[in-house]
Amino acid sequence: MIRIIIIDDEPLARSIVKEYLQHRNDVELIAECNDGFEGIKSIQQWQPDLIFLDIQMPKINGFEMLELIEEPPAVIFTTAFDEYAIKAFEINAIDYLLKPFDKTRFDKAIDKYIQQKISQISPVLETAAQSPAQQNRVVVKDGNKIKIIPVSQIHYLEAADDYVKIVTADGSFLKKRTMNFFEQSLAAYHFVRTHRSFIINTQLITRIDVHEKDSHLVLLNTGAKLPVSKAGYSKLKEVLGI
Amino acid sequence: MWMGLQFIILRQLNIDQAHAAADSIASNTLLAISCFFMSNNMKYYLPRQEKYWYILIMSLAASLIWLLCLQGILWLIFAEGDLYLQYLKDTWGIRFGAGFLLISSMSMFSLLWYSQQETREKDIRKTESERLAKEAELYKLRQQLQPHFLFNSLNSISALTGSNPEKARHMIHQLSDFLRGTIKRDEQQWNTLEEELEYLQLYLDIEKVRFGYRLQTKIIFAENTLQLKLPALLLQPVVENAIKFGLYDTIGEVLIKLVATSDHDGLTITVENPYDPETLQPPKGTGFGLESIARRLFLLFARQDLLSVKKENKKFITTILIPQSA
Numbered sequence: 001m002i003r004i005i006i007i008d009d010e011p012l013a014r015s016i017v018k019e020y021l022q023h024r025n026d027v028e029l030i031a032e033c034n035d036g037f038e039g040i041k042s043i044q045q046w047q048p049d050l051i052f053l054d055i056q057m058p059k060i061n062g063f064e065m066l067e068l069i070e071e072p073p074a075v076i077f078t079t080a081f082d083e084y085a086i087k088a089f090e091i092n093a094i095d096y097l098l099k100p101f102d103k104t105r106f107d108k109a110i111d112k113y114i115q116q117k118i119s120q121i122s123p124v125l126e127t128a129a130q131s132p133a134q135q136n137r138v139v140v141k142d143g144n145k146i147k148i149i150p151v152s153q154i155h156y157l158e159a160a161d162d163y164v165k166i167v168t169a170d171g172s173f174l175k176k177r178t179m180n181f182f183e184q185s186l187a188a189y190h191f192v193r194t195h196r197s198f199i200i201n202t203q204l205i206t207r208i209d210v211h212e213k214d215s216h217l218v219l220l221n222t223g224a225k226l227p228v229s230k231a232g233y234s235k236l237k238e239v240l241g242i
Numbered sequence: 243m244w245m246g247l248q249f250i251i252l253r254q255l256n257i258d259q260a261h262a263a264a265d266s267i268a269s270n271t272l273l274a275i276s277c278f279f280m281s282n283n284m285k286y287y288l289p290r291q292e293k294y295w296y297i298l299i300m301s302l303a304a305s306l307i308w309l310l311c312l313q314g315i316l317w318l319i320f321a322e323g324d325l326y327l328q329y330l331k332d333t334w335g336i337r338f339g340a341g342f343l344l345i346s347s348m349s350m351f352s353l354l355w356y357s358q359q360e361t362r363e364k365d366i367r368k369t370e371s372e373r374l375a376k377e378a379e380l381y382k383l384r385q386q387l388q389p390h391f392l393f394n395s396l397n398s399i400s401a402l403t404g405s406n407p408e409k410a411r412h413m414i415h416q417l418s419d420f421l422r423g424t425i426k427r428d429e430q431q432w433n434t435l436e437e438e439l440e441y442l443q444l445y446l447d448i449e450k451v452r453f454g455y456r457l458q459t460k461i462i463f464a465e466n467t468l469q470l471k472l473p474a475l476l477l478q479p480v481v482e483n484a485i486k487f488g489l490y491d492t493i494g495e496v497l498i499k500l501v502a503t504s505d506h507d508g509l510t511i512t513v514e515n516p517y518d519p520e521t522l523q524p525p526k527g528t529g530f531g532l533e534s535i536a537r538r539l540f541l542l543f544a545r546q547d548l549l550s551v552k553k554e555n556k557k558f559i560t561t562i563l564i565p566q567s568a
Contacts, residue, residue: 010398016401035493037493059493080390080393099394100396
């Protein structure tokens with residue numbers, strides 16, 4: 001039995017998946033969710049094999065929801081848009097169903113999942129996609145709560161082992177991502193990697209001091225003092241135009 | 243006229259009739275040909291840079307050619323040794339001067355005339371191309387708002403055909419009416435608020451089927467606003483924007499409120515949706531599709547101030563003013 005959860009904010013969109021599932025005897029629907037928050041809870045509670053996931057949903061979209069799950073199940077996306085297809089395959093989704101889809105296409109998607117499982121090409125979801133789920137914000141888990149941080153509210157980011165510490169006025173949050181990921185995705189928002197372990201919001205810089213030979217210290221208007229490496233300093237100079 | 247004038251002058255200078263007539267006719271006919279040539283030249287080739295030098299040189303050359311031709315013709319007409327030929331030689335300076343003046347002013351006049359005509363044609367072309375570009379842009383702006391809605395509605399219908407065929411059929415009819423309204427509206431530019439609200443209601447009904455209990459709507463209007471006119475298909479994208487914004491930025495029930503009022507400035511419509519102040523980014527958070535609506539209003543009215551947004555008590559309010567021309 002393939003244990004399945006449907007996550008979609010439109011009741012009728014869920015009901016059609018449900019209907020198609022009823023025609024099969026190798027699947028078991030264990031939960032239906034209205035949005036990504038319910039989705040996270042359900043997935044953690046039930047550990048499904050496969051989820052049907054809509055992309056555009058309230059508050060956090062499908063990709064952002066996946067980012068917040070430690071070991072996400074296999075995913076089949078269901079959406080009216082084809083603009084996310086590339087991103088869906090980037091994170092190793094099983095399939096991408098364009099609404100409205102018919103039963104044949106739907107069955108094909110499930111069969112694809114079964115095939116991958118049999119042939120042991122472990123359908124491990126690659127949550128560390130190359131591009132962020134949504135450009136101008138970062139979604140993090142804060143205890144049991146989910147927090148959406150607009151990029152402009154980030155002061156700086158600091159490397160912390162497998163995680164990156166995101167420092168904001170409301171405190172700091174950890175996210176399982178690499179510094180390289182953030183360096184690339186935040187480059188368009190005035191962020192510069194000034195050091196191996198730091199990426200800073202250049203709009204908050206008040207002062208840059210010489211620290212030692214070949215290294216500087218940057219002072220943010222929040223009071224934070226952060227190190228700048230030699231390479232980081234030349235990047236900073238380039239961005240600030242000095 | 244010039245011919246007569248020259249004839250009289252020559253007569254006054256005690257030149258006999260035959261000589262005077264021949265001279266006048268020859269010189270003025272040649273002059274007319276020169277002027278015609280210059281003018282035609284301007285018609286097909288308008289000098290851009292250094293046009294005054296061009297005219298000066300061309301006119302000088304034309305006058306010279308004219309004078310030489312005239313000499314030649316008169317030499318042919320009158321026998322050798324005629325006294326008049328000597329006289330002709332003595333007056334070449336004044337002839338050249340007069341010819342040059344006439345030809346150059348003719349050229350100048352042609353230049354002005356033709357360049358003015360060219361500018362006028364260019365203006366007409368420009369207005370025309372601007373109009374076409376504007377239409378294309380408006381068309382594109384309207385189209386942008388459809389596909390997402392269409393595919394999701396079709397998906398809902400697909401779901402209903404299994405569970406509730408009667409309702410599925412009803413929704414197909416609503417969707418058809420809505421789409422017909424969209425297509426029909428492309429051509430007629432202005433509609434009354436009453437017509438637009440009817441059309442909007444079709445849209446809202448479909449969206450309510452899609453989103454179920456989550457979507458609530460409320461439309462309030464003053465009686466006297468119903469006959470006021472507004473651009474077709476303007477309201478629906480604004481409401482669509484409010485619905486998307488409200489539904490995707492909050493969890494739970496969403497109330498979309500539309501209020502229409504009128505005053506001496508025109509028809510004012512406000513559309514209200516809930517939002518979450520914590521996740522909305524203050525500077526950029528004007529919603530999804532309002533830029534294109536603002537652009538459309540600008541194209542229609544050439545005013546930038548007709549669409550405004552404000553955030554109040556967890557409500558995002560979009561206000562549109564539609565000026566009512568008398």
